[in-house]
Amino acid sequence: MSTLRISLRAGERIFVNGAVVKADRKTTLEFLNDVTFLLESHVMQAEDATTPLRQLYFIVQMMLMDPANVDESRSLFARSLATMLKTYSNRDILAGLQDMHDMVERGRSFEALKCLRTLIPIEDRILGRPERNVVRPNSGRPVQQETVKPRLVVGGMS
DSSP states (O other), rough: OOOOEEEOOOOOOOEETTTEEOOOSSSEEESSSOOEEEEGGGGGGGOOOOSHHHHHHHHHHHHHHGGGGHHEEEEHHHHHHHHHHBBOOOOOHHHHHHHHHHHTTOOOHHHHHHHHHHHHHHHHHHTTTOOSSOOOOOOOOOOOOOOOOOOOOOOBOO
């Protein structure tokens, strides 16, 4: 069994197994068993789900944040993914969507979100959108995002 440690700043929130936990001061949480969680800095607001991949991100996020309604979110996920697989022709996006689907099927929604965060900049370039943060925290603090190294983009949307 591996231990997972997560450090939170004062006022930062984390979503754990559907519950919202807010730190009143700088703290470190130690998870001793498997847990489903989402850091506040990775939460996408509904108004930011403005492209197909961002909408898919929001759906997968809801699977993590609202386990009571996971069946409804899974159904919406399946329909959205099927549409995207028919719509996109970019090989990197299609491969990423397939990888992400496999992650969701294995119950690895957090990893699926990480995968989607790497696909969104590719989608933005295809759509001619300016680069911006994939997610925006509720706290108003800048997001410390992992560096995304895009793969070669071949093709575009149909």
